[in-house]
Every structure is written in structure tokens, then in C-alpha cells.
Amino acid sequence: KAGVTQTPRYLIKTRGQQVTLSCSPISGHRSVSWYQQTPGQGLQFLFEYFSETQRNKGNFPGRFSGRQFSNSRSEMNVSTLELGDSALYLCASSLGGGETSNEQFFGPGTRLTVL
């Protein structure tokens, strides 16, 4: 079974631009979560999508948004990029659903550099 894939793996943008990152979950997984990893703030939860609906949201500004498609693939978008948005963005998928300790499988991440 293929793992979680994220594209692109590396991205360089300039301040003020916008960016879209893509995540393809493991086949059969309906939940996709996004995390931001930086040296200063560590790993922080952005949001989770389950069956095309945002189920949980972290404390990030509205410039960060996401969506999920009917095939469970997810995209996240960051508008008006700032230098502080430089980070490794990790996507994780899980079966989802119910009050259960769904194991999350992480992708390799997209390294975003904002100049």
C-alpha cells in the first residue's frame, strides 16, 4: 500500500505570493490533517479534514486554508506569504471517524521557503 504523498517536496516563494500544497492520503483513509513544523514553534496543528469537511482547526490566521476532495486528497493554501511561513508542512492521514485513537501516518512533508 502506498504511503502518504506530498507534492511538491520543496518550494521557494517570495513574500506576498500564495502557495498551494497537495497531499494524497493512504488509500481508504478519510481523514487528512496538516501540521506546520518550524525550529522556533515546533510542530503545530493547522487543521483536519474528514469526508470533505473541516473537523478541527488550530490557531492559525485566516491566510491558511484547506480543502478536501471527494477522493480524500487534500490541499492547503497559504495566501500573502510572510517570511515566518517558512516551514516544513506535514500532512497526515488516518482512517478517521469516531472516538478512537486513529493512528496518523505522516508524509515526508513539503519544505516551503519564503524569501
Add this chain to the structure above:
Amino acid sequence: AQSVTQLGSHVSVSEGALVLLRCNYSSSVPPYLFWYVQYPNQGLQLLLKYTSAATLVKGINGFEAEFKKSETSFHLTKPSAHMSDAAEYFCAVSKRAAGNKLTFGGGTRVLVKP
């Protein structure tokens, strides 16, 4: 709000020695608890998880962790370190509710000396 504290951002151990990584959480209700490992330029891999079954949890690669409610701790151990254990380790918690929001500790980078 939940929080996770990992004591020590860097740990250095000799090959063959005990690995002990400390994790304490704050939560009014025992949460789900996880340990993840991250190798350079890679995503996170689950080592083990606690979900309210046995308090001593065994994971992959010889790691285990013990849930102690009275101490709100979930420390990770491995009896004998191997060079391949050099990586960053993250403790994480999630609420016992629908959804997959993980709250992570700051991470502990492990260096293994030959």
C-alpha cells in the same frame, strides 16, 4: 488546553546504553498518548501509542513507554541504544474525542556515541 512537555531538547547516549526520554502532559482527562520519531528530511513515524489498555506499551524498534496517571507522564525507554536510534523524538497527545488533533512536545534530539 492540553500541553506536552519534553524534558531535555538534546540527549546524548553511548551505544548500548539505556535511552530514556521524558514526557509529561497536562490534561484533566487521560488523553491518548503517542511517541513519534523523525529522521532527517523525513516525516514522522509512530513508535507506540497509549489508548487506555495496558499501561506499559511496547512499540517498534525495541522502544517501550509506561503511562503513569499519578505522575501525568509517558516516558520512552529503550534498554540498549543503537546508532540507528539517532533521530528526533516527539511525544504527542490527543483528546478522547472525534478528530485527530495532535498536540506535540518540543522534541528531543538523540545523539548516539559509538
